[in-house]
Amino acid sequence: MKIxxxxxxxxxxxxxxxxxxxxxxxxxxxxxxxxxxxxxAFALSGKFLGSAFSQPAFLRDCMDYAQEIAHxxxxxxxxxxxxxxxxxxxxxxxxxLLRARDGVLTEIARRPxxxxxxxxxLTYALSxxxxxxxxxxxxxxxxxxxxxxxxxxRKHRKxxxxxxxxxxxxxGKTVYAFDGVCRVYRADGAPVLTSAPYEEGLTVVDxxxxxxxxxxxxxxxxxPVYRTLRYAVRKFxxxxxxxxxxxxxxxxxxxxxSAALYVDAIGADRVLLVNMPSRFNSETTKGLxxxxxxxxxxxxxxxPIEESVAYTAAQLSEIPIEGAAATPGEHLTISSFVRENMxxxxxxxxxxxSIAAAWGAGFTCNGNKAECTVGYATLYGDLAGFLxxxxxxxxxxxxxxxxxxxxxxxxxxAIPQGIIDIVPSAELSDAQNVDEGKGDxxxxxxxxxxFRAFAEENRLPEDIxxxxxxxxxxxxxGCAAGLVAAYFPTATDFIADLEHWWGLYTGMAVAKRIQxxxxxxxxxxxxxxxxxxxxxxxxxxxxxxKLKAELMRG
Numbered sequence: 001m002k003i004x005x006x007x008x009x010x011x012x013x014x015x016x017x018x019x020x021x022x023x024x025x026x027x028x029x030x031x032x033x034x035x036x037x038x039x040x041a042f043a044l045s046g047k048f049l050g051s052a053f054s055q056p057a058f059l060r061d062c063m064d065y066a067q068e069i070a071h072x073x074x075x076x077x078x079x080x081x082x083x084x085x086x087x088x089x090x091x092x093x094x095x096x097l098l099r100a101r102d103g104v105l106t107e108i109a110r111r112p113x114x115x116x117x118x119x120x121x122l123t124y125a126l127s128x129x130x131x132x133x134x135x136x137x138x139x140x141x142x143x144x145x146x147x148x149x150x151x152x153x154r155k156h157r158k159x160x161x162x163x164x165x166x167x168x169x170x171x172g173k174t175v176y177a178f179d180g181v182c183r184v185y186r187a188d189g190a191p192v193l194t195s196a197p198y199e200e201g202l203t204v205v206d207x208x209x210x211x212x213x214x215x216x217x218x219x220x221x222x223x224p225v226y227r228t229l230r231y232a233v234r235k236f237x238x239x240x241x242x243x244x245x246x247x248x249x250x251x252x253x254x255x256x257x258s259a260a261l262y263v264d265a266i267g268a269d270r271v272l273l274v275n276m277p278s279r280f281n282s283e284t285t286k287g288l289x290x291x292x293x294x295x296x297x298x299x300x301x302x303x304p305i306e307e308s309v310a311y312t313a314a315q316l317s318e319i320p321i322e323g324a325a326a327t328p329g330e331h332l333t334i335s336s337f338v339r340e341n342m343x344x345x346x347x348x349x350x351x352x353x354s355i356a357a358a359w360g361a362g363f364t365c366n367g368n369k370a371e372c373t374v375g376y377a378t379l380y381g382d383l384a385g386f387l388x389x390x391x392x393x394x395x396x397x398x399x400x401x402x403x404x405x406x407x408x409x410x411x412x413x414a415i416p417q418g419i420i421d422i423v424p425s426a427e428l429s430d431a432q433n434v435d436e437g438k439g440d441x442x443x444x445x446x447x448x449x450x451f452r453a454f455a456e457e458n459r460l461p462e463d464i465x466x467x468x469x470x471x472x473x474x475x476x477x478g479c480a481a482g483l484v485a486a487y488f489p490t491a492t493d494f495i496a497d498l499e500h501w502w503g504l505y506t507g508m509a510v511a512k513r514i515q516x517x518x519x520x521x522x523x524x525x526x527x528x529x530x531x532x533x534x535x536x537x538x539x540x541x542x543x544x545x546k547l548k549a550e551l552m553r554g
Contacts (some may be wrong), residue, residue: 003127004034005203007180007195009167009235010137012046012426013058015082019044019065022080023072025202030076032204037073040165040180041081041095041122041137044069048169048176049083059083070100077101077106081122081135097122121162123152130187131207132158137165139176140228140522150189159192159210160185166200168235174528175387175520177232186210191276197224198231222400225522226409229401232520233265233389242386244361246272248352249292250427251285256292256419257398258366258390260405268297272359276347278306280427282435284418291416301355305346312346313339340428342383353384362386365517370395370442372516372527373451374501375509383516391519392526394452395424395444446487447501449479454505456525461502462544467550468494491551503538510535 006025011017021027022039029037032536041047043063052058062082078100109122122138132152145164153160166180181205184193190212195203235244245262249255263271273296275289286302293300300364313334321330334342352363365385367377372391377383390398395410402415425432425439432438453459453476467476468491490534514535515528524530540548 001036001126001130001207002032002034002129003133003161003205004029004032005161005163005184005205006037006039006043007163007166007182007199007201008039008043008205009045009200010040010046010169010178011167012042012169013049013052014046015044015065018046019068022069022078026069026072026076026078028202028265029204032202034076034378036077036079036126038135038161038163039078039080040132040136040163040178041097042083042165043080043135044082046169047095047137047165048171050172053083056351066098066100066105069098070105071103074102078136079124079133081137083274095122095137097124099124105399125158127158129207130158132156132160134160134162136162136226137178139178140224140524141168146183146191149183149185153185153187154189157187158528159187159207161205161207166198168232168239169519170236171529173518173524174530175232175236175518177228177235177520179228179231184210184214191216193554197227220400220404222397222404223408225397226401226404228522229261229389229520230265233262233387236387236520237266241388242362244270244272244359246274246352246359246363248347248354248363248366248382249273249275249289250281251275251288251292251419252422252424252427253395253398253402253419254368255274255366256288256415257402257405258364259292259296259298260410260414261389262364263296263298264405264409269299271296272355272361273298273300274352274355275300275302276305276351277302278304278309278343278427280343280429280432281359282427282433284422284435288416288418288422290415292419293506294488295412295414295416299410303351303355305343305351308350308367309339309342309346310413312342312513336429340386340426341378341381343428343481344426345376346381347386348381364389365391367391367516368393368395368398369455369527370444370451371511372511372519373455374442374504375507376440376442376504377516379512379515383512385517388517388519391516392522394448395442396448443483443487446479449477450498450501451505452523453477454502455527455531456523460541460544461498462547463540464498465495465544465547465551469547491554495548495551506536506538 008021026037053456081097081535096107099106099108108124121134124133149160149162162183164181165178168177179197182195184205193212247259249259259273273293277286316332316335356363363385365388368390371377402420406415423434423439425434467473473484510533519526519528
């Protein structure tokens with residue numbers, strides 16, 4: 001049997017457009033001699049639909065378009081996913097796999113929309129064929145899919161053909177990319193075919209001729225992340241009809257990687273880079289920002305903010321507070337900490353937002369996942385923007401992506417090596433002088449992994465402290481050996497650091513994450529839909545308090 005596996009972009013909430021796309025692909029499959037055409041899960045409706053799941057009129061519309069697909073399936077069997085069944089009963093709590101042929105529409109599989117397993121495609125065994133069909137809508141690449149499909153083939157002793165959804169969809173806060181990959185496995189679990197990710201296409205498989213693939217060429221772990229980010233950025237901008245992007249660049253790693261990613265995704269002519277120095281920005285980082293702009297070939301601007309920040313601080317300090325509740329002569333005091341955050345808010349709220357509006361663009365949020373985890377970003381400042389493309393990447397992944405962009409994408413030093421080498425710093429005060437080796441309070445070689453244990457592995461301070469007491473913490477969280485002793489000479493130092501960051505992670509950082517821009521997910525653990533949370537504050541377990549007391553006694 002010849003089976004056509006269809007990689008097609010699915011537009012969520014637009015069954016009319018998806019139906020027309022499916023109909024064209026059916027004709028292509030027939031022209032290629034296929035007897036069966038297989039489309040992804042949710043190919044008609046889309047997966048993330050917001051309140052449309054509870055709208056009977058929308059669900060009835062999906063059923064009507066499903067019937068049109070059935071009439072288009074003349075002389076060929078068509079399998080596709082949607083959210084309505086053959087009895088015209090809206091299905092708002094699950095997904096279905098539909099079979100269409102010669103005007104007849106039949107539901108052949110159903111599963112709840114939300115499952116606990118990361119690998120849960122809808123499957124269907126073709127009658128009189130030793131083939132199992134698996135259709136899916138799984139965001140971003142994950143190794144579990146390949147292993148799961150091979151196991152599925154061996155379990156049922158059938159060849160498995162698999163089709164994943166293609167396109168970008170979102171849950172409002174979290175944006176997902178679907179890679180559209182088609183895979184084929186023999187009954188013994190040997191891989192036969194893997195199509196190119198993030199590309200539309202039609203792959204015809206002859207089930208009587210399944211030959212094992214040569215071993216796949218190994219690649220770095222950041223390569224699929226790069227592909228996901230590049231595709232998601234480009235498609236998300238198309239979805240929201242945004243053609244131009246403004247990126248604030250500081251001479252630091254996050255903004256540099258963000259700039260290089262957007263230029264790669266949409267072109268240098270559609271990206272404007274803006275450097276906004278204050279008196280705390282060094283000549284080193286200003287020079288690196290200028291070199292980055294030159295290397296990327298973008299439009300660029302330098303907009304100093306020192307004068308406007310000083311004016312705002314003076315104005316707020318001089319204007320009296322009035323009213324019955326005010327004391328005589330009461331004025332605001334602008335502390336050094338408040339002035340630091342004023343710089344970040346001035347850059348985003350005044351400069352970037354105004355430039356973006358004038359240029360007909362949006363401006364980016366360049367924060368990484370470590371910063372999101374503990375709220376190391378200024379609310380209404382560098383936490384602002386239309387999209388946080390790097391917010392599901394730990395700092396070490398940002399560095400990996402910088403090196404990958406230079407070596408594999410640009411083939412040259414697009415991101416200056418000085419940006420990769422310099423100490424990470426917000427440069428908001430003299431205490432963060434990069435020329436003196438001063439930078440962020442986050443010690444990324446250790447804290448990246450501690451924060452990952454919090455956010456992705458659900459570890460509590462109790463778990464961390466137990467591992468610390470056993471001298472197994474570095475192995476437990478995955479950081480390099482020797483860091484804990486180097487950073488924390490005593491248990492008191494270690495506990496103070498742990499409680500500081502845990503307090504931020506479960507405290508103010510939650511409020512900041514709730515108000516942050518949409519995040520591109522690359523891990524299944526992105527903040528937003530993948531990471532349910534509530535502002536319940538800090539809690540220490542009884543066992544933690546007991547162990548802490550023992551360690552403090554020494």
